[in-house]
Amino acid sequence: MKENLKNSIIMLVEDNEAHAELTVNALEQAHNVNNIITMRNGSEALDYLKGRGQWENQANRPMPTLILLDLKMPVMDGKQTLAEIKGDADLKRIPVIMLTSSMLDSDIKECYSMGANSYIVKPVSFGSFVETVKSIPLYWLIVNKLPGGY
Numbered sequence: 471m472k473e474n475l476k477n478s479i480i481m482l483v484e485d486n487e488a489h490a491e492l493t494v495n496a497l498e499q500a501h502n503v504n505n506i507i508t509m510r511n512g513s514e515a516l517d518y519l520k521g522r523g524q525w526e527n528q529a530n531r532p533m534p535t536l537i538l539l540d541l542k543m544p545v546m547d548g549k550q551t552l553a554e555i556k557g558d559a560d561l562k563r564i565p566v567i568m569l570t571s572s573m574l575d576s577d578i579k580e581c582y583s584m585g586a587n588s589y590i591v592k593p594v595s596f597g598s599f600v601e602t603v604k605s606i607p608l609y610w611l612i613v614n615k616l617p618g619g620y
Contacts, residue, residue, distance in 0.1 A: 479505040481534035483515045483551065484569075485543040489592070493538065493569070496603035507534060511543045512551030519561055534564060538606065539586075541570035541577060549580065556585030567606060 480497060484490040494506050509515040517523040518531065525531055537555070541548035548568060555561045565587040570577070578589050590606070592599055 478535040479507060479532050481507045481509065481515060481518070481537045483509045483512060483537065483543070483548070484540045485510050486540070489540070492599060493603050496600040497606075499600065500604035505532070512539075512546030512548065512554070514545075515539075515551055516546070516554050519555070520558070536606075537564055537566045538569045539566055541568055541572050541581070549577075549584065552581060552584050552586055569603075569606075 482490060482493055482497075484493060490508050490510075494508065497506055507518070509518060515537070518525050519533070521528065521531065539548045539551060548570065552566055552568070555564065555566055562585065566585070567588040567590060568581045568586050569590050569592060571592045572578075573591050581589050590602060592602075
């Protein structure tokens with residue numbers, strides 16, 4: 471089981487540099503993954519996932535095992551990105567966790583209706599945030615069962 475974790479890739483889509491750094495540090499503290507890909511907005515994430523733009527000639531780019539997606543971002547927000555991912559036959563099976571500060575019931579319902587696999591509100595306190603983020607790979611990459619090929 472641990473070997474699968476060491477080969478896993480998590481894509482973090484987060485526009486706030488401080489939040490991104492904190493999330494990456496928490497994931498690294500958990501010693502669960504070797505590779506974390508960080509994108510600043512949904513457009514960058516989709517370019518990577520679909521092999522467009524700067525990723526066009528990089529056919530060997532590894533696909534993420536899990537996507538952590540912020541909701542409120544410039545250029546392309548989390549809902550638009552989620553809709554694109556879940557609407558694409560090649561990408562829709564990648565688990566997407568909304569990791570956001572929004573506690574609005576309407577955001578939560580909309581994200582789930584669009585295919586989000588989970589919705590996690592970023593805790594306000596540093597310690598709680600780190601503990602929450604550290605637990606994400608453990609659940610999604612060990613406990614959660616995906617069909618073969620992932």
